[in-house]
Amino acid sequence: MIYFISGGGTAGHIYPAISIADSIRKIDENAKFYYVGIKGKLEEEIAKKEGYEFLPVTSMPLILKPSIKAIKSLNSFIKGVKTSKKYIDKYHPDAIICTGGYVSGPIGYAAKLKKIPLYIHESNAYPGITTNFLDRFSKITFLPYESVKENFKNKKNKVVAGTPIRSQFNMEIKDENHKLTVLSFGGSGGQKSLNEAVGGIFTEYKDFKYDWIHICGRNWEKEFHELVPELPKYATVYTYYYEFYELMKKADLVICGCGAQTLNEVSAMKKPSVLIPKMNVVKNHQYFNAKKYEDENAGVLIKETDLNKDILLEVVDRLMNDREKLKTMGENAGHLFVKDSADIIAKNIYEDLKK
Known part of the structure; x- marks a missing residue:
């Protein structure tokens, strides 16, 4: 047919x-x-x-x-x-x-x-x-x-x-041989609030005990470079990444916007997450997508109106220093995957x- x-x-x-x-x-x-x-x-x-x-x-x-x-x-x-x-x-x-x-x-x-x-x-x-x-x-x-x-x-x-998600987002994929890693992204076009918060962290903090991969989005390539002219050694930035699952499997913590596709990929790979729903979407649906994960102790929700570099860094540090919490959140995320x-x-x- x-x-x-x-x-x-x-x-x-x-x-x-x-x-x-x-x-x-x-x-x-x-x-x-x-x-x-x-x-x-x-x-x-x-x-x-x-x-x-x-x-x-x-x-x-x-x-x-x-x-x-x-x-x-x-x-x-x-x-x-x-x-x-x-x-x-x-x-x-x-x-x-x-x-x-x-x-x-x-x-x-x-x-x-x-x-x-x-x-x-x-x-x-x-x-x-x-x-x-x-x-x-x-x-x-x-x-x-x-x-x-x-x-x-x-x-x-x-x-x-x-x-539906791509088959490469497999719950069984693991990558244990890596330095502790944070992965942040706000969708294919990028997310202003997240880019500004992450950019602020990259500008102010030149040394971290873990790696940080950030995807700024297609609409933010020039602006993010202007925001962070020189990246710290722990940071890697991409505009877009087709084989995104390769980055996801490295991540110990995911920071992301809250489109349904994104959250399902996070669930499929059992990743703990910091959830930042975009405000300017139909009926605030990203917030309700994220709330389901927060209610199941699968993610930590930060509203865009509350987001800044200091709040984001405090949440990231707290989670990255609590391996049991990360493990529990990841397992709970996996339970939400269809x-x-x-x-x-x-x-x-x-x-x-x-x-």
């Missing part, structure tokens, strides 16, 4: 789509996939790197309040739907799978217009605008956990499946298409 997959803007929307496709291939040997996304964005780069034929569409964030931006958004959406319909006519997909981000809007709506089965995965505690919009047309909407169902108007056609999520989604989609 032929499948269109779409999800973009951040790696947290892109890699679940690719993971689902990988799982579908296990049960549909003749499966053919096309990745639908915005030209020049991260999804094009990753999709091509992973070997997918890329189909570009136009799309902008959906804006509901009347404004000039809303008109531009609507025009972009209409143009994207027209392009998506042409792709459907050309390639005749049997199913369209969307994993979030505004790029999913046009192809998802085109699926409805062309009567192509649509399947959605939502990874966060609160669905985004695009997911809420497409849910009414979806044959099955997959959720990370049961309580998320309450945040949808339509409670039907929901399947709890966890959040194994075989991509396989569950793939099986449901394939069986539904065979009906």
Whole structure:
């Protein structure tokens, strides 16, 4: 069968789509996939790197309040739907799978217009605008956990499946032969509050008893270099890192934003974490993602409004000097991981298409 997959803007929307496709291939040997996304964005780069034929569409964030931006958004959406319909006519997909981000809007709506089965995965505690919009047309909407169902108007056609992650994020992977290491990152684009706090630590403290790896994000490469012109010896900084699991397995403590994909990867590798949810997200969903981990003693939550270099360093030092605490938090994080999520989604989609 032929499948269109779409999800973009951040790696947290892109890699679940690719993971689902990988799982579908296990049960549909003749499966053919096309990745639908915005030209020049991260999804094009990753999709091509992973070997997918890329189909570009136009799309902008959906804006509901009347404004000039809303008109531009609507025009972009209409143009994207027209392009998506042409792709459907050309390639005749049997199913369209969307994993979030505004790029999913046009192809998802085109699926409805062309009567192509649509399947959605939502990874966060609160669905985004695009997911809420497409849910009414979806044959099955997959959720990370049961309580998320309450945040949808339509409670039907929901399947709890966890959040798909790349197979390399394996719970059994361990790297014991390394110096104590902190890993910090704020998503593929970067996180201002975290970059400033980590940058402040790197600037003020020139010597540590452990290593610190920081990923500043694509949107922060220049700014972070200006913030920290000369790195201390214990620090390593990357703009982005494709084989991210290689860094994760080295980490004794992870400091991160709280997208659902990130937290699931942290859980899969049983890593203790310091959680810094971004504030400027739909319905503050990152906070609720993080709160679940704090409540299970799997992570320490610091609000962005409270974050600075001194508070971050105090928490990091306290945890890094308490090996038993780190071990307990890591084990608790592992309990939150839903194994075989991509396989569950793939099986449901394939069986539904065979009906």
